[in-house]
Amino acid sequence: MLLARQGCDVTLLEARATVGGRTGYIEEQGFRFDIGPTFFLYPQVLQEIFAEVGRDLMTEVPMTKIDPLYRVVFEGNGHLDARDGVEAMAAEIARLSPEDARNLPRYMSDNRRKIDQFRPILSNPFDSLLDFLRPNVLASLKTLRPQRSLDGDLQNFFSDERVRRAFSFQSKYLGMSPFNCPSLFTILAFLEHEYGVWHPTGGCNMLMRKMADLATEFGADIRLSEPVTGLEFEGKRASAVVTDQARYDGDAIILNADFAESAQKLIPQHMRRRWTDKKIQSQKFSCSTYMMYLGIRGDLPDIQHHTICLADDLVTNVDEIQTRLTLPANPSFYVQNASITDPTLAPEGHSALYVLVPVPNCHAGIDWPNVSAGYRELVLDRLSLIGIGDLRDRIVYEKVLTPHGWIDEHRIYKGATFNMSHDLSQMLYFRPHNRFEDVPGVYLVGGGTHPGSGLPVIFESARISSRLIARDLKL
Ligand SMILES: Cc1cc2nc3c(=O)[nH]c(=O)nc-3n(C[C@H](O)[C@H](O)[C@H](O)COP(=O)(O)OP(=O)(O)OC[C@H]3O[C@@H](n4cnc5c(N)ncnc54)[C@H](O)[C@@H]3O)c2cc1C
Known part of the structure; x- marks a missing residue:
């Protein structure tokens, strides 16, 4: 969108039949589900990008600020509703810990300072x-x-463990545990409280569809169901992209596909000095997710738009995902019941329910074809923890996506849905660079490059890389 608007001749080659990738959608029997992201945070970055191409984000993609932002259920130990606005949030925290409620303004100002200092680095x-x-x-x-x-x-800031959990489960957005995720990422919960949690009408996939429409309007050629099979080189420089249908010359080649998967498959090993297969395979990768997309007869009026249920033994749950690499026995999970806010997502009298369970990535070698059916039963049973009774008779549409599905359907290395993890040793200079350091002419965007994974962040990577291209091509 940014490059087409500047007059570049842009061709976009997408392997799948629809745009959006992880932020795509499933549309079946009148239900629409976001495949991945359901929280749209920090719209500022995308607002700025839309403004750069002369459009207004909120007009192009109508969206609602959600309040409560979400409910956090602590298995067997009550819940906390994250509320929009510091006063309402402090009142809710006070139910659990008056002392922690008093510390909320200090937490907010500390993180405001953090983001002020860090935003120029991330952009x-x-x-x-x-x-x-x-x-x-x-x-x-x-x-x-x-x-x-x-x-x-x-x-x-917070002495009550439940309050800390409500401000740290967000590390799961990076596929990391709060116990080893860098402290920088307290900014994730802060961004929710400072700028809100947004729901684009129709789901987060609408952001991607609108951007595809605008890019097309500005002259980009979007070619779906056309996977790239390799790159071609003139000397060390990448000069063309090849698919089964054609060969496309380019002055700049932008790789948005999952970095670890596509670098190994599309760029011959001898062309990669720093990011050899060995180096890529030795990186730490995020967890994966077990997904259920359920079309339900009837509505679920008591279930919030977003509910996160944290296992009572969170330490064991995290350990199973990150260290023991076993199937979590009593997993934490997240449920989106977006049809209570957005009737466009399900036929009348029905609900579109999205269930996400963090699980180990495929490095763990879990035999998903054999365990998936049993896991479904466990997950359906655990929904009772957030007040959803037995749904089995009400399911009229169902799709399950296991970590194997993330590899097969979405070409994600190891099914690590949140990309290479965000340890400080894999961030900033240590993440693959936006102007890809191994192959001149190649630029990276998406969760595998700087600044990292998550929607506002991948949009930032797109902005950084398009500026580099504009500079390099003297646009
Ligand atoms: C379950 C889940 C929940 C999430 N929740 C949130 C959330 O609530 N909020 C948030 O901010 N972030 C969330 N995220 C993270 C967010 O989705 C990702 O950070 C982001 O979508 C990654 O974008 P990307 O462009 O790097 O990769 P992708 O979206 O995977 O895009 C890569 C594209 O490349 C295509 N491709 C791959 N190989 C080829 C090839 N050879 N030829 C042509 N095309 C190819 C793919 O089909 C895909 O369209 C979530 C992610 C998941 C998986």
């Missing part, structure tokens, strides 16, 4: 070790507290 390329010496980076280190984990940092 610029980080392609040299010298970038660590930029004054804004050095200044940020004190606020960043790199030696602390997310949960450790929250202990400065």
Whole structure:
């Protein structure tokens, strides 16, 4: 969209039959489900991008700010409704811990400082070790507290474990555990409280569909169901993209496909000096997710738009996913019941229910074809923890996606849905660079490059890379 608007001759080659990738959609029997993202946070980045092409995001993609933002259910130990606005949120926290409620403003101002310092770092390329010496980076280190984990940092503000959990489950957006996720990521919950949790009407996939429409309007050629099978090179420089149907020359080639999967498949090993197969395979990858998309007869009026249920033994649950690499026995899960806010998602008198269970990625070797049916039963039973009775007789549409499905249907390496993890050793300079360092002419966007995974962040990567291209091609 950005490049087409600047007059570039853009061809987009997409393997699937629809646009959006992880932010695509499933449309069946009158139900529509987002495949992946359901929380749209920090719309600022996309608003700025839309403004750059002369459009207004909120007009192009109507959306609602959700309040309560979400309900967090602590298995066997009550719940907390995250509320829009510091006062309402503090009142809700006070139900669990009056002392923690008093600390909320301090948490907010600490994170406001963090984001102010870190945003310039996240919105610029980080392609040299010298970038660590930029004054804004050095200044940020004190606020960043790199030696602390997310949960450790929250202990400065919140003593009640449930409150800390309500401010740290967001590390799952990165596929990481709050106990080893860098403390920088307290900003995730902060962004929700500061800027809201948004629901685009029709789902997050509408963002992608609108961007595809606008790109087409600006002259881009979007070719669906046309997977790229390889790149061609002139010397060391990538010069063309090849599919089964054609060969496309390009002055710049942008790789948005999952980095670990596509770099290994599309760029010959001898062309990659830094990101060899061995190096890619030795990276830490995020967890995966077991998904259920359920079309339900009737509505579920008491179930919030977003509900997160945290297992009572969260430490074991995290350990199963991250260290033991076994199927979580009593998993945490997330449920979206978006039809209570957005009637466009299900036929009248029906609900579109989305269930996400964090599980180990395929490195674990779990035999999904054999365990999936049993896991479905376990997950359906656990829905009672958030007040959903037995749904089995009411299911009129069902699709299950296991970590194998993320590989087969979405070409995601190891089914690691949130990409390479976001340890500090795999961020900034240490993540594959936006101007891909191994192959001149190739630029990366998406969760596998700087700044990382998650919607506002991948949009930032697209903005960084298109600026680099504009500079390199002297547009
Ligand atoms: C279950 C789930 C829930 C999530 N929830 C949230 C959330 O609530 N909020 C949030 O901000 N983020 C969320 N995320 C993260 C967010 O979805 C990702 O960070 C983001 O969508 C990744 O975008 P991407 O462009 O890197 O990859 P993708 O969306 O995977 O895009 C890559 C595209 O490349 C295509 N492709 C791959 N190989 C080829 C090839 N050889 N030729 C042509 N095309 C190819 C793919 O089909 C795909 O369309 C969630 C992710 C998942 C999986």
